[in-house]
Amino acid sequence: MSEKEGEKFLNLLKTDFSMKANLTENEPKLIKYWDEENIYKKILKKNKDGEVKILHDGPPYANGHIHIGHALNKILKDFVCKYHYMRGYHSPYVPGWDCHGLPIELMVRKEEKTQDLVEFRKKCREYAEKFIGVQRDEFKRLGILGDWDDPYKTMSFDYEADILKAFSEIYKKGYINKGRKPIHWCMSCETALAEAEVEYNDHTSPSIFVKFKVNGHKDLYIVIWTTTPWTLPANLAVSLHPNFVYSRVRVDKEEWIVAKELLKQSMTEMEINEYELLEDKLGSAFEGMTYRHPLLEKNCPVILGEHVTLEQGTGCVHTAPGHGQEDFEMGKKYGLEIFSPVDDKGKYTDEYAEMKGESVFHANPVIVEKLGAKGLLIKEKKITHSYPHCWRCHNPLVFRATPQWFIDTLEQNIKNSVLEATAKTGWIPGWGEVRFANMVENRTDWCISRQRSWGVPIPSLICKSCGEEFVDTAFTEQLVERIRKESSDIWFVRELDELAAGKLECPKCKSADIAKGKNILDVWFDSGVSWFAVLEGKMKESVPCEMYLEGTDQYRGWFQSSMWPSVIMRGAAPYKKVLTHGFSLDETGRPMSKSLGNVISPLEVVKKYGAEILRLWVASIDYTEDFRFSYNVLNQMTDAYKNIRNRLRFILMNLADFDPEKDVVPYAEMENLDKWAMKALHDFAASIDDAYDKYEYHRVYHGLIEFLTVTLSALYFDMIKSRLYMNPPRSRKRRSAQTAMHYILTVLLQRISPVLSFTAEETFRFLYKDKESVFLDKWFNIPAEWGEGNEKYKEAFDLRDIVLKELENRRAEKAIGLSLDAAVTIKYKKEEFKDVLELFDLKEFLIVSGVSTLCDPSMQEETRIEVTKSPGEKCTRCWNYRTDLKKGLCSDCAEQIKNWSKEDI
RNA sequence: GGGCCUCUAGCUCAGUUGGCAAGAGCGCGCGCCUGAUAAGCGCGAGGUCAGUGGUUCAAUUCCACUGAGGCCCA
Structure with a gap:
């Protein structure tokens, strides 16, 4: 033959089934197939009676194309859900988008010049809608299954209504408060500015050293340095670092307190040539000391703060809680008033009656003069430094306390409840719990009001006669239902009397002359109530869900913004588990960023390699780290x-x-x-x-x-x-x-x-x-x-390793090529080893032409392997070497061919 | 500066509570096969386990510090 x-x-x-995958061509076809055949819906139907395990999607911001972090995040979520699908769990996956907020406002404002607020909001909505479309297609291209036809959007009417419903519930429970907080303020535009709208330019300010008279000591002064003399009327404290060393020095007939490390530098700047060191003490020793306010008839405390630095000044920091971020934090910590006697136009109010109506920037020389007259001014110079300016009118900004709304995250009971919920949550990886709990412990109030346009309005009301700002819960609830039908635009389109069914009245002065508040909600509040709007609302499921899965940046972000409302409203976390992933770095370990130019777009990867390769990569790495x-x-x-x-x-x-x-x-x-x-x-x-x-x-x-x-x-x-x-x-x-x-x-x-x-x-x-x-x-x-298997498997495979090694030795000697060229003799010492040898067909197991076995109890070693070139001729069919060939075929092959068309042999 | 985290072969990962001469796959080098063939099989070379110091009979594994890096704050 x-x-x-x-x-x-x-x-x-x-x-x-082709060896070549042709992923870039075939993947879109499969996506189309999944789409057209409604595979996602069919999976839900298949598993409708299964145990509920829902991964709730964290909404990406509807702005720009997806990057590698988005891709990784969504692919990981897809792994979780698809495994659930396979195992029969009821796991609907509803993707979502975060739609309101500043970045979209800023993008739209670049192109859109309209002054009309409603028109502007319409453009924002269109912008968000456009990028939802873009990102949806990009996510789908990655092979992610989910309810892409009906995702959730924080700007949908229902969602907007639910945001306010949640607001109202939290308000009714007493966790939403009015307060004050310093923010960037442009007094010529009379508007608040976000950090992203601030541009830093050089500006010349006065630079003054001032001494504050310490109470209870004769001629003892604490020396501060500031570049904003106009904030001195709002001074409420001086901050010292608890761990820095402060010196008491004699200057003329007085004694001054200055940080030791800054002593030489500051004395030079103050042009004090002669002074004498009297004593060194830690900053912490000064806590509780009070001083006389430099301008007002009152006493203020010396307080301790870690934010104090030794970069410039005296190490003793003028603290005005109404006019600085750190000052504000210190004020909160020490229970100081958030005092800011400055109005929208940047003029002093009657809280600083002495200069009422004066613009704060014109006030600088006057204040300096007053200090001089009181003998408290040590030195005045000019300094040119980087200073915040308005991006629109380019005028210098002030930092000024304004009325804001807060969720009270400092209230001890609720904080304890959040910590309890934290402990009950499964954090993956486990260190997440410590990280989250630390943040909960150390966080400040959550300011939820923004002075912006593109967002859900805070339904506050302002009394035109007494200025009281308040929330009317009945009114809010009417508003919720209106928004559900007509979107939150109605707040801006309708007059108040069209929105209110009954009569509104100021709770303070009983006036009926009421106006709408001007704040919108922080977008973190939007996404923070997604468990309420989406899980409970849209999906009719219950809370807590199985899992939230996001990058580690969300410990501060979404995990918290979701946790607080949920604990306040439901007394528990919105999630059973929180899983986090790290961030993408480039080949050398630097973060991927546009400015470094080292970004690899997932879209490019999909185009060149296919989504499957990207998915395989996501699976290959330990995503818990960067x-x-x-x-x-x-x-x-x-x-x-x-x-x-x-x-x-x-x-x-x-x-x-x-x-x-x-x-x-x-x-x-x-x-x-x-x-x-x-x-x-x-x-x-x-x-x-x-x-x-x-x-x-x-x-x-x-x-x-x-x-x-x-x-x-x-x-x-x-x-x-x-x-x-x-x-x-x-x-x-x-x-x-x-x-x-x-x-x-x-x-x-x-x-x-x-x-x-x-x-x-x-x-x-x-x-x-x-x-x-x-x-x-x-x-x-x-x-x-x-x-169950067999316990002797391992022995057999160990033997195989030895045989293969020996085969390789013969191959190296060119005695054999293919292992079928070889015949093997296995000698073994112990009778029981026979069981191992009988486990498998040894010729098949070792892929050789012949195997003979021999028990030799006299051997030293347990086994001995001998490999030789197999005797006989090579069978043309099975390539075994045999001595029984007939016409080139061995007897086994002849038998097999004879039986070829018989069944069930 | 603070909270949390990371650092094992070129790459991606294993290395349970400290204990045999630190493993795998890929890649690389060499060889075999040509009945998985733009495939398959075998062998081999690669690591001062980031560094330093400490605890211990013994440390990649525990502790401290240093360095490099990341996220979030300040």
């Missing part, structure tokens, strides 16, 4: 992907004539080697499922690669190839191997589908033309029996 004819009797099957991203690492993923795909293809090829409905061999009748493979499959699946349960996808990736490369490709497939090719197609021996491969493929597809969704679906639909989707497939539970 010629070799050509011989191939007729070999199971060398072909497959149309991760490096580069084309280098993507190329590695491409290689890994090819490996996976080829192994799938090999299985498909060998299953081309296998129908699981008819051809499956019962476990009990399977070959031992195939049973071993089922044991390996069982163990593999158990470890993969454990990794999925713990959200450790890099273990999924590494476990998968290890299983495919070592267990399957290098061991199992290599060993069974001959059996698959040589035995009659329907023979039990061959069907046994195919049965194993069939189960391997089934388990593999289910395990890779959350990560390699495209490839899993492609393979699944290639295999089962009549089935819809791998995600709708029933979960295959691996029989526990398969995991």
